[in-house]
Amino acid sequence: MKTVRDIGNLKDKKVLLRVDFDVPVDEKGQIQEPFRVKKQKEMLDWLVERGARVVMIAHISAAPSFAELMPQLHILLGREIDFIKTVGDIGAHLQNSSNPALLDNVRQNAGEEKNEDKFAKQLASGFNIYINNAFAVCHREHASVSAIAKLLPSYAGLLVEEEVKQLGTVLDAPAEGKVIIIGGAKAESKVPVIKNLIDKAEKILLGGVVANDVLKEKGQDMGSSVVDADSRELLAGLDLNDPRLVAPKDFIVFDNKILDIGDGTMREYMDVIGKAKMIIWNGPMGLFENKAFARGTQVVAETIVNSGARSIIGGGDTIAAVSPLGLLEKFSFVSTGGSAMLVFLAGQKMPGLEALN
Ligand code: ADP
Numbered sequence: 110m111k112t113v114r115d116i117g118n119l120k121d122k123k124v125l126l127r128v129d130f131d132v133p134v135d136e137k138g139q140i141q142e143p144f145r146v147k148k149q150k151e152m153l154d155w156l157v158e159r160g161a162r163v164v165m166i167a168h169i170s171a172a173p174s175f176a177e178l179m180p181q182l183h184i185l186l187g188r189e190i191d192f193i194k195t196v197g198d199i200g201a202h203l204q205n206s207s208n209p210a211l212l213d214n215v216r217q218n219a220g221e222e223k224n225e226d227k228f229a230k231q232l233a234s235g236f237n238i239y240i241n242n243a244f245a246v247c248h249r250e251h252a253s254v255s256a257i258a259k260l261l262p263s264y265a266g267l268l269v270e271e272e273v274k275q276l277g278t279v280l281d282a283p284a285e286g287k288v289i290i291i292g293g294a295k296a297e298s299k300v301p302v303i304k305n306l307i308d309k310a311e312k313i314l315l316g317g318v319v320a321n322d323v324l325k326e327k328g329q330d331m332g333s334s335v336v337d338a339d340s341r342e343l344l345a346g347l348d349l350n351d352p353r354l355v356a357p358k359d360f361i362v363f364d365n366k367i368l369d370i371g372d373g374t375m376r377e378y379m380d381v382i383g384k385a386k387m388i389i390w391n392g393p394m395g396l397f398e399n400k401a402f403a404r405g406t407q408v409v410a411e412t413i414v415n416s417g418a419r420s421i422i423g424g425g426d427t428i429a430a431v432s433p434l435g436l437l438e439k440f441s442f443v444s445t446g447g448s449a450m451l452v453f454l455a456g457q458k459m460p461g462l463e464a465l466n
């Protein structure tokens with residue numbers, strides 16, 4: 110994979126930079142968790158310092174447009190950014206301004222999610238170089254990550270390079286001392302990670318709905334707990350009695366629902382985490398949005414950062430759970446990936462990375 114470090118002189122080069130600004134936004138239009146935007150600053154600064162003329166493209170799901178978010182983006186990125194309303198306005202921007210700019214929500218264009226060559230050509234027009242710095246969308250076959258890379262000399266950005274390196278060590282490091290913690294919901298994206306990593310880990314500790322699914326298939330009465338209807342198909346091929354796969358043994362139950370791991374499980378997990386050399390964590394242990402069921406997640410977070418082990422975490426809700434605890438900076442690496450991280454760790458196809466090879 111070629112990276113931005115392989116590009117020669119960037120002075121006055123017109124660079125199309127795919128970034129990831131897909132942040133949660135509250136009812137008042139405030140960015141709730143700016144982590145992903147902050148992680149783009151280094152790449153933008155790097156390019157601007159070298160004299161490149163940068164137009165950024167990104168999508169956002171929590172709002173229809175970036176227009177109202179621009180003042181917050183200026184502050185987070187530490188500089189003024191021109192706003193380009195439509196793809197048709199990029200040409201005029203490149204003629205009239207050398208300021209960095211952001212094109213509005215790229216998913217406003219129907220061709221984006223269809224990976225259309227025609228739309229990719231529109232995007233590429235007028236640029237010398239394409240850089241993908243949006244690891245979180247590299248699992249998508251979209252025009253601004255996939256089709257575009259056939260049209261311009263294409264490079265991985267600093268963040269994509271870093272994510273691939275960090276998450277690559279999760280796949281490559283020896284199983285000894287490697288502990289994987291998987292919780293949260295969305296079991297269909299988590300079980301493939303468990304299947305891919307079970308032979309590459311010392312222990313896999315489970316929590317959340319993923320643990321519920323495993324307990325249900327092991328024959329436990331789950332009461333009214335949230336479980337996946339297709340848990341049998343999801344878990345097919347995985348030996349649920351594998352001693353490396355650890356399900357919770359006691360729980361916090363409310364309204365006949367399992368909503369957090371219990372004290373005994375917490376102690377067991379703390380013991381395993383305390384002995385680990387490398388820890389990878391995705392997915393809260395319980396319904397952490399409610400304080401009464403947030404303790405398992407908090408204890409796991411604190412135990413990881415105090416363990417001294419190399420720690421890698423990711424996932425929108427996982428980050429949302431640990432950020433208010435002031436712990437985000439204490440992990441060795443926080444992936445911007447979410448779903449992309451899970452696809453990578455499951456060893457599945459990443460069209461955005463393949464396009465750069
Ligand atoms: P991430 O975004 O970190 O990958 P997920 O989206 O997979 O995490 O899962 C987070 C969600 O899982 C949270 O909304 C949380 O409330 C929910 N959850 C975790 N444990 C339980 C449980 N026992 N019952 C119901 N929901 C749960």
Ligand code: MG
Pocket residue numbers: 424425426
């Ligand atoms: Mg989530």
